[in-house]
Amino acid sequence: MIRKRRNQQWTVRQNTTISNIMGLSKLNNDELLGVLRLVEAESTKRFGNIGKALRLAGIIKSVNFVYTDEEIFDRLKQIEQKYGKVTQGLCVKERIQPAYQTISKRYGSFENACKLAGVVFSKRNITHPKRERKYTDEQILEAIRIVASKFDHKLSTDQYKTSNMNPSFNTIISRFGTFGDACKAAGVTYIHGRKFSQKTLATKLRDQILKIGFVPTSTIYAEFKVSPRLATIYHHGLKWKEAIELAGFDYEKSRAAGEIIESTTSNQNKSWFEDGTT
CATH class of the missing domain: 1.10.10 (Arc Repressor Mutant, subunit A)
Known part of the structure; x- marks a missing residue:
């Protein structure tokens, strides 16, 4: 117990020293956010994504950490308090841990988790009120x-x-x-107005999935509003699952595990990502 307390005190002193050296305490909010963006970019280069870097640093819980029911329910209640309801898309937007896939797996479904937490569950990720159609x-x-x-x-x-x-x-x-x-x-x-080849599409999609940190559904991916757009993927004649596999990931295993798993059947495309050509 004494050794643990000493280690904690040493960590606090070490973090304070680092903060003073970098001058973080003197930065305003915008400047600090700028530093965090640089850290995210560098972390992605070194560790694959910012989430993995934060776990290695001990800032966020390990993916193997078992969250209590109270911790999970509290996170869902925080989302409901902010938006008036809870959806899978809002969980992604707020970057809650554990991810909604893990919550769904633990309670049988995401809807069951919301019921147990006593929050309002909605399948609709759109937060705007439904409007009457202007055109038939x-x-x-x-x-x-x-x-x-x-x-x-x-x-x-x-x-x-x-x-x-x-x-x-x-x-x-x-x-x-x-x-x-x-x-x-x-x-x-x-007339198909494709801006890039299927190879380039797969490479760009792979980069975006690695930045996101997990393999989302097509609906969740669309909410990130990144390139390539979902419509562009469909214009290439690809279904969402096919596009994910073309990008080098195992869709079914990644969705079940809640983390990115490389495909073992798409070796023919791996040279696209290794040589960097498009």
Whole structure:
């Protein structure tokens, strides 16, 4: 007990000395946040992601640490207090530990965990109130046909965006899932405007997953609003699971474990990530 107390006192003195040397106490909030961003970037280079670095430093709990029910329920209650409800997306946004995948595995489902915690569970990750639709499906399809008529009944996303036609491109995506599906429903030939190859897509997606620190669902990934976009992945004819495996990860094992697990069946793509070519 005495040795443990001495070690704790030494750690406090050591951290205070480091803080004084770096001048952290003299930084304002914005400057300190800037330092943290630099630390995150360097940690990602050295350890793969910031989460792993924090665990190695003992700042956050190890993934093998067993959280008590009270600790988990308290985290869920904090989210409910802030947003009025609890969703898996909000857990990702708030970066709570343990991750919602671990919580779901422990209690059978995430909804069961929320019930036991006495918080309001919602499957909808959208925090905005539902609004009445301004355009019908047929009005959207007719707008696509009108724009396509100027391009020999063929249409790309850029052509529609620059036409300044209503409804907006985002409204179409929200209603039909992809612009290609909307064009198909309108009887218009969709022109794929791919900005990069499938190899580049896989490399960019791999980088983003490594930064996130776990393999999310497509819905959760879309909330990060990073490149490549989910719509871009679908435009390449890939399902979400296929894209994850193309990026070199085992989707099923990663989702079950709540952490990134490399695929053992995608060796043919590993050279993409090793030589850095696109």
